[in-house]
Amino acid sequence: MLVSFRSEENTWIRINQLGYLPSSSKVAVWVSVDNEEIKNWELYDANTHKVVAKGSAGKAFGAYGPFKQSYRLNFSTFKKTGSYYLKAGGVKSPIFPIGSDVYKGTADFALQYMRQQRTGFNPYLKDSCHTQDGFVLYGSAAGIPDSTYIDVVGGWHDASDYLQYSTTSANATFHLLMAYRDYPEVFTDFKQANGLDGKNGIADVLDEAKWGLDWLLKMHPKKEWMFNQIADDRDHISMRMPGMDNQYGKGFQRPVYFINGEPQVRGKFINATTGTSSTAAKFASAFKLGASMFNSVDNQYAGLLEEKSETAYAYALKKPGVTQTASVKSPYIYAEDNWVDDMELASAMTNRINEAINYAKQEPITPWMVSDTANHYQYYPFINLGHFELAKRLKGTERKQILDYYKGGIEEVWARASQNAFYRGVPFIWCSNNLTTAFAVQCAWYRELTGDTKYAELEQANIDWLFGVNPWGTSMVYGMPAHGDTPVDPHSAFTNIKNYPINGGLVDGPVYTTIFKNLIGITLTKEDSYAKFQSDLAVYHDDYGDYSTNEPTMDGTASLIYLLAIKEGEGLKSKFK
Numbered sequence: 001m002l003v004s005f006r007s008e009e010n011t012w013i014r015i016n017q018l019g020y021l022p023s024s025s026k027v028a029v030w031v032s033v034d035n036e037e038i039k040n041w042e043l044y045d046a047n048t049h050k051v052v053a054k055g056s057a058g059k060a061f062g063a064y065g066p067f068k069q070s071y072r073l074n075f076s077t078f079k080k081t082g083s084y085y086l087k088a089g090g091v092k093s094p095i096f097p098i099g100s101d102v103y104k105g106t107a108d109f110a111l112q113y114m115r116q117q118r119t120g121f122n123p124y125l126k127d128s129c130h131t132q133d134g135f136v137l138y139g140s141a142a143g144i145p146d147s148t149y150i151d152v153v154g155g156w157h158d159a160s161d162y163l164q165y166s167t168t169s170a171n172a173t174f175h176l177l178m179a180y181r182d183y184p185e186v187f188t189d190f191k192q193a194n195g196l197d198g199k200n201g202i203a204d205v206l207d208e209a210k211w212g213l214d215w216l217l218k219m220h221p222k223k224e225w226m227f228n229q230i231a232d233d234r235d236h237i238s239m240r241m242p243g244m245d246n247q248y249g250k251g252f253q254r255p256v257y258f259i260n261g262e263p264q265v266r267g268k269f270i271n272a273t274t275g276t277s278s279t280a281a282k283f284a285s286a287f288k289l290g291a292s293m294f295n296s297v298d299n300q301y302a303g304l305l306e307e308k309s310e311t312a313y314a315y316a317l318k319k320p321g322v323t324q325t326a327s328v329k330s331p332y333i334y335a336e337d338n339w340v341d342d343m344e345l346a347s348a349m350t351n352r353i354n355e356a357i358n359y360a361k362q363e364p365i366t367p368w369m370v371s372d373t374a375n376h377y378q379y380y381p382f383i384n385l386g387h388f389e390l391a392k393r394l395k396g397t398e399r400k401q402i403l404d405y406y407k408g409g410i411e412e413v414w415a416r417a418s419q420n421a422f423y424r425g426v427p428f429i430w431c432s433n434n435l436t437t438a439f440a441v442q443c444a445w446y447r448e449l450t451g452d453t454k455y456a457e458l459e460q461a462n463i464d465w466l467f468g469v470n471p472w473g474t475s476m477v478y479g480m481p482a483h484g485d486t487p488v489d490p491h492s493a494f495t496n497i498k499n500y501p502i503n504g505g506l507v508d509g510p511v512y513t514t515i516f517k518n519l520i521g522i523t524l525t526k527e528d529s530y531a532k533f534q535s536d537l538a539v540y541h542d543d544y545g546d547y548s549t550n551e552p553t554m555d556g557t558a559s560l561i562y563l564l565a566i567k568e569g570e571g572l573k574s575k576f577k
Helices: 107-115 166-180 204-217 233-235 277-294 299-316 342-349 353-362 367-371 385-391 396-417 434-448 456-466 493-498 511-518 555-575
Strands: 011-014 028-030 040-045 051-056 070-072 083-089 097-100 120-122 127-129 135-137 226-231 255-258
Touching: 011 135, 070 083, 070 367, 097 233, 107 166, 107 204, 107 555, 120 555, 166 226, 166 277, 204 277, 204 299, 277 299, 277 342, 277 367, 277 493, 342 353, 342 385, 353 385, 353 396, 385 396, 396 434, 396 456, 434 456, 434 555, 456 555
Parallel strands: 135 255
Antiparallel strands: 011 028, 028 070, 040 051, 040 083, 083 097, 120 127, 226 255
């Protein structure tokens, strides 16, 4: 059993609770609240308790967060499959596996959370919710009077509330489609299209992607119509199971916000929308990839997606700029502030290569990598997906230039990460786990497209962070691994009200302590089991009351599914070798 130490000890060894691939970077992090030093580490076979490898502890990285001393214990040269534990400085790590199958089934496991987030018919609950959405707001520019009914039932709830956003849903759909396109061998078929048990001849990840595509089609029903979100922060009246909401003044209908490229209501505030591109371009990319993936399954459906990709691209050009989300009562929105990355991806996907190159030059590096900070979802989807798709379509110096953009961003993060034992260079802003996941994907893509393994250890450090190599020693994914230290009390109605597991959900992750102290409406509900690991730098709470660090997100989980597919695919390759 994998158990992270939470006793009165002063020293710990943080390990990836899922384990390590034989051929990958293998590092554990030794930390102490005392200012002591170590010289060596030993790796033990968990069955025989004999030493199978040993090495130097290497550089002392010093203080980080709650710790006064830290080391990276690198045992990458050891590749034998088995179960092991480390000893260093008088402390023993939890047992962990090394093997080609340590990521087996993880991508499919995380799909459970996506199905659980479905709106309309929810296969987990075997019941339906929000079946009367919705009524249009801000549609006058397209000749749609306010309060006009439109059928937009479907899609996914965004997090533990029940709002639905086109920008996150389109991005999630694209990641699910990419996951099957790039790693079809890791996915299985145990569910029907409606999410209930039973095979239908289509991989479950494609069923889930189609659920997203079907909703996006409803949100772009005509070439001159496109909608940005369903509901707003009036949803936050209470924590409740999904059902029918009547707080918007139109029975059980919820508001559906039209994309008009103009600032929209935000209570006493106004959001900073400047155009239509950021959301519409994501539609175009998802539709285009969907057309490719479903062409051999349903040619007529693929043709519709192809058509919608073009109309969505045209909609993105109506008014170049960003489309932010709207709220009514609170200051929290998805304050997306970049759009040329979305246009680059859409241009690359639709084979507008010259346009894609031009957009790439306008934002070569995702800004948070340089600034080391961002507002909530300011630079979404956290990395430039367009660089990956564009580079694959280029050759020679043009291809190298795009890949150098990726390298430049990685170098910015590495400059910070190299200064601490966790190789942590991602800022502790809200949804830091989403950034961590995305950055690991960027590193993997750079390695794949260039063959350059210089940043492989940094890439793996970000993956390891998600599964236990962090100050708190916990996995950030509900139920993964099954017997590990994972979230048990997330900010979720499913767990809090019904005690239902939310398997596979990626929680928001740690935030700067300064952010946590200034958020509205957070009250911890019990004694902090990670109190010893909180610091002036960052906090994480496995507590229902903390929506800032412990709420799962749909789009973050979709990105995680892609990352897990990468690792599962690598495991299969190493197994065959």
